[in-house]
Amino acid sequence: MDDDVLTTLKILIIGESGVGKSSLLLRFTDDTFDPDQAATIGVDFKVKTIAIDGNRAKLAIWDTAGQERFRTLTPSYYRGAQGVILVYDVTKRDTFSKLDNWLNELETYCTRNDLVKMLVGNKIDKDSREVDRNEGLKFARKHSMLFIEASAKTRDGVQCAFEELVEKILQTPGLWESSIQGQGVRLSEEPEAARGACGGVETVMLP
């Protein structure tokens, strides 16, 4: 399937709870905004194919829950990611000051050290800004990340953020070539689903 797709990339979205990770993703994939976006449980997943410089790349984007308690669960999905979007809320300083923790987390659980990191300051449509753009810039520079401010609500910067990230990944030699054969999530129809999940996350349904 997807013969015309150059490669499949795995992208992660991480950050404190309530900073708007799922909203950013929804804006990017469906170009909608839902003020009543439910809090993510564990990890969620979306796919979108985009064209960068004539190359079509399929993005498998993993959206994670920001609650601390879920952090025993979500880092398992960091494996094999080629890009990560680290989100904070410009109207909540504490979401910005915890960025260091998230970078440590990445360091610990990410299997490749050359992955491309992007910092996104979300919710710039709000008036009650607590984190200045320059602070975000400074942090991004210190940790060699891409940086952009965005608003999932007004769609400012959202498309651009994802495109920029993908372009950077495609420019990084050795980061994505092998993704064709494995590493990334295979979406082909394999009978593996029958085996079911095991280990940490039980596939139990709520009664």
Place this chain on the structure above:
Amino acid sequence: MAADSDPESEVFEITDFTTASEWERFVSRVEEVLNDWKLVGQDSKNPLQKGEFNSGVWEEKSQEISFADFRFSVTHIYLKQEAAPSDGKDAEEDAVPVAMQDLLCMKNDFPPRAHCLVRWYGVREFVVISPGVNCEAIISESKCNLLLSSVSISLANIGCQVPVFVQIQQKWRRMYAGECQGPGVRTDFQIVHLRRVPSQYNHLSGLLDIFKSKIGCGLTPLPPVSIAIRFTYVLQDWQQCSWPQQPPDFDALLSGEVGGVEFGKLPFGACEDPVSELHLSATWPHLTEGIVVDNDVYSDLDPLQAPQWSVRVRKAENPQCLLGEFLSEFFKLCLHKESTEDLLGKSSLEDEAKDNSDISHALSKLTEPTAVPLPKLSVSNMVHSARKRIRRHRRADESPLSSDLLNSILLYLFPDAAEDKQSEGTPNKGVYPNLEGQLTLKKELDDANLFSQLKSAPLDSLTYRLALCICLVNFYHGGARGVAHLWQEFVLEMRYRWENNFLIHGLDGGPPDLRCCLLHQKLQMLNCCIERKRARDDGRKGTGVEKKGGCENGRLAPQSASLTSASPGKSWESWSDSEEEFFECLSDTDELKEVQPTEQERSASGRTKPEGRLQPHDKLTLLNSDEPLYIPITQEPGPMTEDALEEQSEVLAKLGTSAEGAHLRARMQSACLLSDMESFKAANPGCLLEDFVRWYSPRDYVEEEVTDENGQTVVRGDLSTRMKIPGNMWVEAWETAKATPARRQRRLFDDTKEAEKVLHYLAVQKPSDLTRHLLSCVIHAAILKEKEEEVAEDIPSVRRSIQQLVSLAGKLLHHPSPDYKKLEDLISQVAGVEAVIAHARSLKAKFGLGKNDTGEEVEGLRRFVISLLDEPEVSVIDAGRSYVGSIIHKLFVSAQRLADSSDEGILGEMEAALLAPMEDEVGRTDDRKATAGGAVGADFPPPAGREILLRTCVPRPAPYSKPLPQRLFCVLMKEDFRLAGAFSSDTSFF
């Protein structure tokens, strides 16, 4: 094309090719090829730099053409150079071709590594036409002439100025005839090749005579002939420094106690001397006729006085290097298709069945208090008894590994058994002599993230040691069968530890480290299972068994000490009735005790008894009471290995991106949330969702300062909008959650199931699978070994190669299914690095370089030796007068003394025999030749090869012709005499 170039041809004239002969067609094919390669016309080139033939890049392309049905291959060989600036091109319109200028260039005489034609004629670009593969040589004179005239016509037709050579006679003779054409000038290249050196030409003066007579120039006095001479001396007698390395003694391994040390090591180095010869070339680069005398009675050419010395070493072909062999043998295992049963035979299956029954027997013995006194029970006892049991079962003749060997391997893998032995007072001190020291050195070299770069396992972890053992067993003890046997024992030991609650040593605690290889993760997983099972069993029994480890708590709780040897409190008792399927969190007994008074108060007050409290929250109290908010003891989600994780994410991804899919996905993952809610409810009777959210997701509880109707500001809190969406999963889960403490909940992680999965996985691995699993560890160990050896030798190029190795290996080994060919290549690169280190060792020994020598001179010598490894030829600064020179001199002197004492005739024959096979080697033979008599310095053997290069620029053929470059390159060896001449003549004025 020949016809086209006729300027007289008229427009209406029909050009008829229908009757073109084979010969004409051949000529036009040659032209076509030369045209294709754009070798037409004058091409200005940058002047050659000194040594450019060696430092530059040579390129080569070829094409096949045929003459009738005879195939030729045409090859264009050239030095890659940047295009010259095109200014002043007009002025050079009728300059002589580049190749003719090159004949006289003195900057690249005797290049260390070059095509023989480059060495003989100094050309930087040429074309060779040689008979195709499997075609017979061009021997008859008429055929040679035919070919040569074809070339001549082609060159003239298209105005090509690149010299073209035709290979004639048998290939091994390396005979070429060629031609180069320029405007009004032509150079003929001719070669004479004889088996013996004619005595009248066995010296410089004889050769000068030939040169002059060949030029046949009538000018008097003749312009002086410039002379360059190189004599090459071969040293092959290294008796004064015999090769020290012996193959390791593996019988010693079997003899018991020292075994443990040896298993951790990889063998290293060459078994035979990897350096076979040293060639010293003494060069007189710039002599003029009359300055030196070299004739049949006397010679001025004393190598000690030569202004230039250069040295090259000849490396033994495929020296037997231990590490490389070790690796490639291990790698070959992955070609085996047999399963363990195939390899070990059916009986092993029965054995296993018996073993299993024995385990249960052993277990029942364990629980019998009279049979095994509990305080004396230790891991090692169990290991030992397990092993004894295993040994009993296999008859010696059917086991690939002897029980002694197996015993020492298992002791190495599971040193917890040996510790016990020591404590029992067995004189066993020598188990790890200086292993500590080695380990610290290794650790220094082990870049902290080398294992994650290579996706192997941490240094000296169980997996790492297992890889080394499998490697060793494969090499020395029965190949695949031995490996299968060891693996079977290993799996048995794993099962034994699981069933008897003994942790597997040599693995980092915690969940599987996804940076390591899968096998390592599986073992870590098994350890997690054992740990949880132990915690459960210990808790249930609640009696004197020592408790180790404990179950990790949520990150929200402060990390409690993981090693609590506390005597179990009474609270355990109340848990003893729980069923096995419940999760039981047993650590943090102390904190639990603190909590107890409150519990009692509570039950006294008649409300629901809170259960499973970990600790009160720092600040928060419940919203509808003044009770502090208690953080509950929670279940940890289970650890996962990468394959399970892959499966899991596939399942999650397969749910698709629709709203339903997302909903289903959230539900699948809500087990953990639900469990936490239940624990929270149990710990905080009467709590609200708001309370839970304040602990679990604080930002979803929004507090606002509002002014109430009395005009006072109060803080009012509420759930965030998203938590208030009707029917959202958090609310739904909260409503479903019953107040159940973690220990009575259904287990989120079924350690029994997971352990069985791991054990099954291990049991079905074939030896070839093991190779795949453990290759990264073996490569890791090999790279460390090479780093360790390099430290001793200090070779910059090896350090670079190791760096490259690491990054290449990292790329390959991270791939889920690496390419077989690429891995093979990686292993040969590892072996290549080993060979370089072995060469360095050998050379250092020969040049008497000790590790602790210092001083400027020694440093110079060290640099010289190191560059011998990297470069084809190294020049000796200040030649024979330098420190390095004096050492080389001494080496020759002592070899000469030895030779003098033996019969010279025999020596000569021996040398000839030794040197015979080298002649096949193209392009390098010139300077290592059999003795040819002639000038003999007392300290040196007769030169094995003498090269004499004569150059001049004279008018030819007539005195009034244009002065043109003339060159004769002479090679004199014992059984090879060659004159390669290039004689130019003026084709306009003769």
